[in-house]
Amino acid sequence: MTPSLKGFKTYEQQVDLLIERGMDVGDREKAIVQLQRVNYYRLSGYWYPFRRLTTSGKRADDFHPGTSLDEVVALYDFDARLRTATFDALAPVELALRAAIGHALGELHECAHLRPELLSSRAHGASYQQWIASYNGALGRAREDFVDHHKRRYGGTLPVWAAVEILDWGSLTYLFDFSPSTVQSQVVDAVGLSSPQLRSWMKCLNLIRNTCAHHGRLFNRTHALTPKLPAPGQSPDLDLVRPVMNRTFGQLSLIQYLRAQYGIPLSRMLSAVIRSYPTQVVRVPASHVGVPQGWKDSPLWAI
Incomplete structure (x- = not known):
């Protein structure tokens, strides 16, 4: 049996879901504008490392306490x-x-x-x-x-x-x-x-x-x-x-x-x-891009 697709959610409902899962979205209207500018599922790749790890090592749907949409957007812009x-x-x-x-x-x-x-x-x-x-x-x-x-x-x-x-x-x-x-x-x-x-x-x-x-x-x-x-x-x-x-x-x-x-x-x-x-x-350091310690001293990067 083919599993059913997730139901459609308005931008307002998407913001509600983030809040429900523990994300600080800041100004609600600005959060809605952000989701209009960048697709919810594109941003999900950037909030993934903020999702809480379960005891089995998998990512839960809810976020670590203190996670903010501003941090997620900063990573997206980077x-x-x-x-x-x-x-x-x-x-x-x-x-x-x-x-x-x-x-x-x-x-x-x-x-x-x-x-x-x-x-x-x-x-x-x-x-x-x-x-x-x-x-x-x-x-x-x-x-x-x-x-x-x-x-x-x-x-x-x-x-x-x-x-x-x-x-x-x-x-x-x-x-x-x-x-x-x-x-x-x-x-x-x-x-x-x-x-x-x-x-x-x-x-x-x-x-x-x-x-x-x-x-x-x-x-x-x-x-x-x-x-x-x-x-x-x-x-x-x-x-x-x-x-x-x-x-x-x-x-x-x-x-x-x-x-x-x-x-x-x-x-x-x-x-x-x-x-x-x-x-x-x-919570999500530059090592998530693979940046090692001492990289700035490498002749390839010490510009």
């Missing part, structure tokens, strides 16, 4: 700033990766992405055929001037250094995976990683990027994918965050690392946002 800063910090890394992969494959052949016989054995199966179908779809949807130019002059065939610009990040990761070892080595040598390491980083950062693009929550998130890291001692900057690589701060450190490797200035905005974590939220 997370919104963090998404903006993360997207901004990641953009030049994404562009550098596109340029590096397109250039290295272009040295192999101007249309290496369309020549599976020049790529690795991983490009000889169904996954490459799916990639080609996705690429052709992206090419058909593309409206950039350089695409129109190649359609007029070359029948729509893009050289690989142009093709990388119409790929989404997931498709770019697959293209790197299809690349022969000589090409992969050229790309990874620039950032001091191995091919499996960079591939795992690209997959992790693709999820981070998508979270930011779709207004997802970075706060208090445990990430399903964790990156492969250099051996302990090889990169002390990453050793500090090794234990929190499944948390947001650990994965944001990957962005700062890649910026440094590519000669891109470290993101001051990203560092500033993390430093702006709302100190009034005593």
Whole structure:
């Protein structure tokens, strides 16, 4: 039997429910306006750690005494700033990766992405055929001037250094995976990683990027994918965050690392946002983002 859905609640009833569960909502009318601005269920991800723990270790519906809506909104606003800063910090890394992969494959052949016989054995199966179908779809949807130019002059065939610009990040990761070892080595040598390491980083950062693009929550998130890291001692900057690589701060450190490797200035905005974590939220410290002790002394963050 399918369980029944929860019944509809007006904004006034939503506020009543929060009060009933022990939250201090402050000014009632302001609380209603807040719920009109940000969906109740979006905010629920930020008040989750304020819910009381039961003896079985599960979260009860009611809140710890003293929980306030102002604290919840402070965390929500922090997370919104963090998404903006993360997207901004990641953009030049994404562009550098596109340029590096397109250039290295272009040295192999101007249309290496369309020549599976020049790529690795991983490009000889169904996954490459799916990639080609996705690429052709992206090419058909593309409206950039350089695409129109190649359609007029070359029948729509893009050289690989142009093709990388119409790929989404997931498709770019697959293209790197299809690349022969000589090409992969050229790309990874620039950032001091191995091919499996960079591939795992690209997959992790693709999820981070998508979270930011779709207004997802970075706060208090445990990430399903964790990156492969250099051996302990090889990169002390990453050793500090090794234990929190499944948390947001650990994965944001990957962005700062890649910026440094590519000669891109470290993101001051990203560092500033993390430093702006709302100190009034005593019950839910910055460790809920994965921020470790001593992070401000790391060369990746001491800006």
